Amino acid sequence: MSEPTEIRSKSVKAKVRRTVLKAGGTLLISLFSPLSALASQILAVRVWPADEYTRVTLENDANLKTNHFIIKNPERLVVDVEGIELGPTLKSLVAKIQPNDPYIKQVRVGQNRPNVVRLVFDLKEEVNPQVFTLAPVGEYQHRLVFDLYPVNPPDPIAALIEKGQWSIDAPTDTLPPPVAEIKPPYAEPKADRAPQVNRMLTIALDPGHGGEDPGAVGRGGSYEKNIVLAIAKRLKAKLEQHPNMRVMLTRDGDYFVPLHVRVQKARKVQADLFVSIHADAFVQPTANGSSVFALSEKGASSTAARWLANKENAADLIGGANIKNHDKQLASVLLDLSTTAQINDSLKLGKAVLNEIGGINRLHKGAVEQAGFAVLKAPDIPSILIETAFISNPAEEARLNDDAYQDRMADAVSQGIRKYFAKNPPLAKGKMM
Template identity: 80%
Template sequence: MPRSTEIRTKSVTSRPRRTLLKAGGTLLISVITALPARAAQIMAVRVWPAEDYTRVTLENDTDLKASHFIVKDPERLVVDIEGLELNPTLKQLVAKIQSNDPYIKQVRVGQNRPNVVRLVFDLKEEVNPQVFTLAPIGGYKHRLIFDLYPVNPPDPIAALIQKGEWSRDKDTDSKPPLAEARPEPKPAAPEPQANAKLDLKDEKALVLTRMITIALDPGHGGEDPGAVGRGGSREKDVVLSIAKRLKAKIEEQPNMRVMLTRDADYFVPLHVRVQKARKVQADLFVSIHADAWVEPTARGSSVFVLSEKGASSTAARWLANKENAADLIGGVNIKGHDRQLASVLLDLSTTAQISDSLKLGSAVLNEIGGINRLHKRAVEQAGFAVLKAPDIPSILIETAFISNLEEEAKLTDDAYQNQMADAVLKGIRKYFAKNPPLAKNRLT
């Protein structure tokens, strides 16, 4: 066969093949584009009811986009979540809402339209919702958060008034208790100097016997479990139990009252813990934790105060960084309006506050040393964000190493928790014996 004929034949036979391949490729592309995008998978649902606010968490395998709006009469929060198909895990949310939830009556879950799930929260009162997402961190994947804050938030001072531990007439920023009961000075000539000295002495006596307010801060909570022991004990549970025992013991004192920054299993941002203490004009701030370390042999109790000049040890710096990461793990809406306020507040620490905190820390550390081995025999310092109240002596107590099996057993033991509470109370009493409280004069 001539060469030219052979070439023509190959050319003719290859043309249908190219056409077929092109058609097949077009068919393949059309099939691929017709396939729907894979819906996100809800992996867990959690609800954290508290008097401060109720949090609902949806943990999922990808970032979700949500929109929300409020419906009136009756009050409802409607949330539409895109890229989601209803699955059994998400349906579990209905049963997670308990009858004692302060703000949610019930929730309804349904497929609003293809690829969009709608949640309808029937509310018990008007709320200010915050809806935001959190990137994966620690053991968590992507999280979609609904924080339902009451329009009329609870007042910690009102709670103390209700318990009979606060009087608006007797507790003021500038006067000691019972000052109003004293006779008003007469516009007559000045009294003799001896009487003036007597008045000053009486005034000092009134100041020294005024009611002392102590803020107890159980670390972590809610989405943030804190450290977890090898036996499964969670720091957030242990420290809340110790704080409640300490609260009961302090309330037995004739001139002391207590405010807990959290009284249940929910998350409180670091700067909000400080704000709560300042709102009740606390005289002391005591944050309670249970330490963890990479080596399971680490053991002992510690007390920390704030440092303006850097940490007193590498371990103290590491611990402060870990504790300061609580907001990332627990979940703070960084787009919220409180961000600037928090930044300003946490930069107002003073030398006087640190000096008083060291005195308090030493008194407490000495008492704790009587019931447990001390990890360090001196009070340590580091940049703990939760200790930065500018006008309140503040300490952070690491009650023991929950990462140590022996100490984990102590931390979950009723007797040890009571001993720890007794030791802290003794330390606080000894601090005030040497540093009696003066008339309150808080920064605004």
């Protein structure tokens, strides 16, 4: 009788052992086997090609670690992204590289090893890559950003000359009066006016937002960045109809430009004016009208102006500025040297433009407002920011998308700029930094 008992005892022990092993194996599998369950999820991939640089963005649900290096002959950028598995969203990056991309020939993606995906960018020329991450902000989750800048960037003026958008020599004539009622003519000197100067007038037009930063979004789905670029291009064409006016756009396509870089661009071409173009939004769809803003050193002229400046100044966070790459010295100059003279000239320019805009749209405020807009802080350039209308208002959103309204808005701003110059002829300029 003892033998069956012993057999039963061994059977029970074996069963217990199998149960323990099975449980342990299940635990090990749950910890180590399903690596894909632990991997971060790529939510979207976006590519923003431009003459200045190409940006590639991977949006994901967690912060990613990367390692990147350059391989020569031919030029390639290799990026290893840790913590992800290759999936259809990341594979779609291959098809997003267009033949006209200035810097990327093609991209290859593959699973380099478990939990590590390798991206290989075949390049058209030597680049200076900037790879950085962005914390969640606005509608975006974590972003991994690759900015590919040319090692030898073109001089901005030389690039415009090459495109036929920039004349080298200033004309000998002066600007004609913008409207018949301005007398005496612009070319006629006056005792209380600055000396007459025959030279080119350079205007920097700054279409707000772009690329990763759509700006305000209308209820009908319109993006501020697209509307203001269209208006800026119309305004550029109108201004350049006059023989001694030339225009530089801080962006001429759908890509992101940091706020301080917009100011830098204006200073590099020695701009006489800086005009930033936007389309406002507010929580209430009933808000309407156009506005013009200048810089303030002493605080905002109203609560609404302060709110708007804070919103516009957040563009770098949403658009994805590489904070490590900011020129700290220049930022300090821009913050410290904004002068009273610049603000006074900006207010005169703003008033001239506001008066003209009032002829085509209701004014949200009847006077030029002031606040600490980062994009208006060039110390030596009269600068204004125009809110053309409220994109959050359905009626004004429709108007902003209308070709005729865009043309009238561009015409009004053009007239305002010319009236400003008629009363405030520019002085001769020496070389700026």
